[in-house]
Amino acid sequence: MLNERHLHCVLRSYIDYYHDWRTHLSLEMDTPASRSIQPPELGPVRKRPEVGGLHHHYERLAA
Template sequence: MERVIGSIRRECLDEVVIFNELHLRRVLKSYVDYYHGTRTHLSLDKDCPRSRPIQPPRNGRVIAVPQVGGLHHRYERLAA
């Protein structure tokens, strides 16, 4: 639990100015979605808890998809 709280603090809350409780809840929900769906974890062999398919180069060029208000990004291939 301490590791997750530390990750939330270092990767999210240290970088964002929180205005009120509603804003905090939105930021934390966005970060949790990023944490489970995009962020790689060494204990999972650099995969995320919600596994994603490997996208081969023939699927197109790589684009950055902003997450957590642009604080982090997910990279995907854009079909041509």
């Protein structure tokens, strides 16, 4: 961490990732903020970096 502002930015980014993308066993492999199903017709799966590239999530992006 470079300074307090950077720490807050990284923590906010991780909290967003944790609630929007990270699956939880206790939620039957869903996230706290439920996600919609992405059928194959939406396009190929793409890797998206989160938390400055420390984590990634995968989603289908329309072609």
